[in-house]
Amino acid sequence: MLKPYPFLLLAAGLLANRLTAQTAPPADKPLLGFSPATAATEYQLESKFDTQLKADNLRQWMKRLAAHPHHVGSAYDKANAEFMASLFKSWGYATRIDVSYVLFPTPKLRKLELVAPTAFTASLTEKPVPEDATSGQTSEQLPTYNCFSKDGDVTAELVFVNQGIPKDYEELARRGIDVKGKIVIAKYGGSWRGIKPKVAAEMGAIGCLIYSDPKDDGYAQGDVYPKGPFKPETGAQRGSVLDMPTYPGDPLTPGYGSTKNAKRLDYRTAPTLTQIPVLPISYADALPLLSALAGPMAPPDWRGALPISYHLGPGPAKVHLQLEFNWKTEPVYNVIATLRGKELPDEWILRGNHHDAWVNGASDPLSGMVAELEEARALGELVKTGWQPRRTIMFCAWDGEEPGLLGSTEWAETNAKDLQKHVVAYLNTDNSDRGFLGVAGSHTLEKFFNQVARDVPDPEKPMSILERRRASDLVNGSAEVQKDARERADLRIGALGAGSDYSPYIQHLGIPSMNVGFGGEGAGGEYHSIFDSFDDFTRFKDPTFAYGVALAQTMGRCVLRLADADVLPFEFQNLSNTVAKYGTEVKKLTDDMRTETERQAKLLAEKRYEAVSNPDQPLLAPKAQAPVPQLNFAPLDAALQKLAQSAQAYEQARQNPLPADRQKALDQLLYQAEQQLLSTEGLPRRPWYRHQLYAPGFYTGYGVKTMPGIREAIEERKWAEADEQIQRTAAAINRFAGQVNQAAATATPKVL
Structure with missing residues (x-):
């Protein structure tokens, strides 16, 4: 039995109105990208999908896949790939195993x-x-x-x-x-x-x-x-x-x-x-x-x-x-299973999780992998009832993630042109356990994902996974997070760093991406050890696989809605709001550094640096820093204003009925807009990373740096580079806003 969480009771009053809306009939909850009629059909389909999900399947597959160590180069790594490929084939997917050959020292x-x-x-x-x-x-x-x-x-x-x-x-x-x-x-x-x-x-x-x-x-x-x-x-x-x-x-x-x-x-x-x-x-x-x-x-x-x-x-x-x-060079085995779309087969939804592990890997990565398998099986059952997705769905099981995103990156680099041409979005999971929703990704998908999370019930509490996360934010979040939880209609999703297989898709190819999981109640010390086992997982992580099923419900809805939407459910006002926040942050970073530099210069001049509490361990005074200059943020400010205007224009235009002959063109403008945020030069000293809004920090690794070119130049006090990166980031935002304007024009009925 889980311990009760008093903060949920404290937050109950704040949640009452939202919970009333959440329990309303499905037809009363509009879906981004769907008309009222197709939304009703979608809800019926999702209800059928939910009835197919079985926790025991997740349990049995995890036990089988985690039965032996399955690192890159091991016999069981290949056996697992072949086993999963056989499952996908049995469910009706066109399935193959793509092999890359990578350096893997032991x-x-x-x-x-x-x-x-x-x-x-x-x-x-x-x-x-x-x-x-x-x-x-x-x-x-x-x-x-x-x-x-x-x-x-x-x-x-x-x-x-x-x-x-x-x-x-x-x-x-x-x-x-x-x-x-x-x-x-x-x-x-x-x-x-x-x-x-x-x-x-x-x-x-x-x-x-x-x-x-x-x-x-x-x-x-x-x-x-x-x-x-x-x-x-x-x-x-x-x-x-x-x-x-x-x-x-x-x-x-x-x-x-x-x-x-x-x-x-x-x-x-x-x-x-x-x-x-x-x-x-x-x-x-x-x-x-x-x-x-x-x-x-x-x-x-x-x-x-x-x-x-x-x-x-x-x-x-x-x-x-x-x-x-x-x-040694070793093969890595990427399993690719495809369900072809009947109307828009050239638009692809990619859903991925890795399957390799450092040892037995029950939690990392199989907790996410078995949820993906169950999603694919349930969709296969829907196909037997006569349903076919409008767009193509591809389930991917990556190899070689643990050593450095080897399988997913090499596959992305090998197929880069086709992926940039066809992929609507990449949806990633990795390890997951009991607790609260965690989500990060492209902010063009933020409103879309909020609607998904609104419709998935939490396994432990009588509320949606969205509202349980909001309740946690209200009590455990920073002051800024608490303010957002109180005042924003949508949950603000995080930005992506480099912790899993989404990295090549968003940061190198500019494909809209998301990473989703649950956690917070299954903490432990098994990570990357011999104790990351089926026995550990079923004792301490998710004993009934209830959150594994919740993950399958969540990601299954993401896949279904992206695959079947009348118009792809991208939205730009949430993105504009978030990018404006990043702009405020980098300007504040400059101001804070200027204030601190001036403070330290004053203390040095007055010789007021003294030994700390132990006189035997005196602290040396820090080196004097050069003054922080005034940077020209005007190009960034202008680009952010243009983005806000284009986001508003598309918001108005998307309310209009869309002629069928313009849907494909609009879809392409929407899902390829993220590519406008890439720069051909990439980030300074690491050109592989091309996205101007999201990248792993040079000294944080997994942790994200937003507006990384500007932010890291300021942090490293490279002022000429900071001015250059302001111009480059502003240019990327302007390109993006221009494509959103094209989308708005395409979605607007022509006046005869």
């Missing part, structure tokens, strides 16, 4: 030892538990490692760098601590793992260790596995450290598909591989290393839950790290 040698002031050899082994049936499959499991680490054999003093992100090194510098020539140890958290060795190398370190502190992911959070869901002392997080903010996919074929005979770079010179060796370790192996550190105490917010005093070093702890890898 460990040949891993050694980590403390050589001073005492001796200790790390076990680098996760201990199986009897209560987990698959945790002991040691001969099939990849050991704990960071994929795409450099080979290396280094010995040096150790330095504790907190989460190993740029601001942590600034804090170390203020304490007079330099990591040049040292090995650093960092906690997971604060950024994507690949950022930690990247920044460490830039700071001159020669090796990097990463561990999960029990304060964040272990006994300080609750009982450890198998008694509870949290990370046991020998658990460790595998994962890629590919420099994905530069480009994802096969590091040897940047920007083009890794077909069997593709020209490949030498792996030793590939730009997205790490420059130093890096290894993940358990908190059991980290404890002796951290215990041996001396030097200043770590700042209070850096300290974890291990039974030690957290010192920074350097030394006297000295460690020896030796890594060697098998640099």
